[in-house]
Amino acid sequence: MIDVTAVFDIGKTNKKFFLFDKDYKEVYKEYIHFDEIEDEDGHPTENLKALQEWLKRVFENILEASEFNVKAINFSTYGASFVHLDENGEALTPLYNYTKPLDENLVASFLEKYGPKETFLNKIGCYDLSMLNSGMQLYWLKHTKPEIFSKIKYSLHLPQYLSYIFTGIPLSEFTSIGCHTALWDYEKKDYHEWVYKEGINNILPTIVSTETSINMNYNGKRIKIGVGIHDSSAALLPYVRSIKKKFVLVSTGTWSITLNPFTEHPISENSKNVDSINYMRINGKPVKATRLFLGNEYKVQVSKLDKHFGVPEDYHRHVKFDYDTYLEITKDFEYMFKWESISDSNMPQQTKFPYIKFEHAYHQLMTELVLLQIKSIKSAIGEDEIKRLYVDGGFSGNDLFVKLLSHYFRDKKLRTTDASLGSALGAAICISDSKLNSKFLKKNYALKKHVPFIIT
Incomplete structure (x- = not known):
């Protein structure tokens, strides 16, 4: 049996699964494409349920394969995407697409509170404010869908959600937080003050190093599970x-x-x-x-x-x-x-x-x-x-x-x-x-x- 590291590489279009040997040579790959579904406003979005089922199925099949010995698994995905979990670990909303339009009045009211715009954008390392900034998605949920927002136990960036599927441990890490989310103050090296003032920090899990891995017994096998990376x-x-x-x-x-x-x-x-x-x-x-x-x-x-x-x-x-x-x-x-x-x-x-x-x-x-x-x-x-x-x-x-x-x-x-x-x-x-x-x-x-x- 070859010792391998498994990686799920999730793009907007193609979902890929790889196995790498100790010299980082690809020894196995699998690709799939899912048709998008629609959120409650009719905007196209990721089919989260189909993705979750595919992840589990592929990984369990590989664990049973006689030629590979999976030692570790990690996850790489596109950014600007949150999965909002309730107290039972179930997704409360669709995985909102970062191309979804954001109400300009909402952005204006946000900047009125936390602007001026240029100073704010400089601190957070972004060029504009939209759903491409996943932090704005949290602000939008809080102020337009308060009944849903109140049920959120944790909001996980997509790479960390994939890790959570396998570990059940909610975490945050630097690369996801730092990719044009509008959450991070690059001068302060901490969440921006607006995150604390809005109470958003209460639903963001503990930040760990991107190199963190969790040793777990998964289906009877000892496996190192990564926290995911942007x-x-x-x-x-x-x-x-x-x-x-x-x-x-x-x-x-x-x-x-x-x-x-x-x-x-x-x-x-x-x-x-x-x-x-x-x-x-x-x-x-x-x-x-x-x-x-x-x-x-x-x-x-x-x-x-x-x-x-x-x-x-x-x-x-x-x-x-x-x-x-x-x-x-x-x-x-x-x-x-x-x-x-x-x-x-x-x-x-x-x-x-x-x-x-x-x-x-x-x-x-x-x-x-x-x-x-x-x-x-x-x-x-x-x-x-x-x-x-x-x-x-x-x-x-x-x-x-x-x-x-x-x-x-x-x-x-x-x-x-x-x-x-x-x-x-x-x-x-x-x-x-x-x-x-x-x-x-x-x-x-x-x-x-x-x-x-x-x-x-």
Whole structure:
């Protein structure tokens, strides 16, 4: 039997289950997708009951499997989500979706009490107030559904709820509290005063280290059960544990999130940037982050290019960086793309297509997107002395993106990694006692070094 660590990695779309051996190699995986259900207002939400049943079923099946010996289990999930439990440990409400609209009058009344807005947002490390801030969900429940709020014994962040399913022990931990919840005062390093004034602290369980695990007898087996971790913080952990020098991680996908875990200048000095937010490391230290709707905008614009030039949908995947094409574009450079989902002062009133070939237009698109990405990275770095950039996710395999980023950041060392298991692997590492060395990323993440192209 192989000794393994089990991890449930719960995304908004796909729910995944992994087993990792002692060297963090994936030895088993299982995926599932649930259709969303609706809350009482008809807003789409997670099917919590189906998720809970699946977790139990999968785990019990694995415990019975003859080839695996499960030593530990942990949970990585998306943030901004609470499960509210009554005194019997039953969920009182649906798992409200963070996309659910929040009454503007409620937000206004909140800021009247605890504002002014800019000062408040600086302290809590958020760029705005909405259901994306799970603390606001508690305020909303208290003031619009007092009969339900009065029955809440504990409100658990989603990673901790999954742990609770297996342990029955309600807990809180830093990474979930620190992910744009509006609950935490980054200056005070404690819950914000509004949490105490509203009595919200009474339903938030004891805070423990994210590395905490509970040794339990589960179905006759002795297993170490983790308290769960927020997925962005989990994805960052393997880098923090294996890289000795300061770095910034650019995690690309639909959203491109730049994470600076070594910040000495938290968000309070950067309040003008609405795409600046704070996350939290497992030890409670702030992670300064900026976000850019990069993958979404790329998809929208590539689709337009496909139609304009009459090329197949996957044509862009085969375009490689061409130095001469890049020189032509940058000789008398001007901005040509009007973004659909990004706001930028440099963009024109409408998109221009002066090029005859798709390749030229694609080089123009990628140059403009990389310039946006650079702004986002510089904002996350701020005044901090950081010379290393790591890029993972969808764009780490885009030849133009990587070469252009390397070119514009000639003063930094650029590395790409293939971190498809990022948050799941982070959750496994979090509850492990083993140390990671500098070769970990090369071995497990297909680490590649990139040198800027030569300018002639």
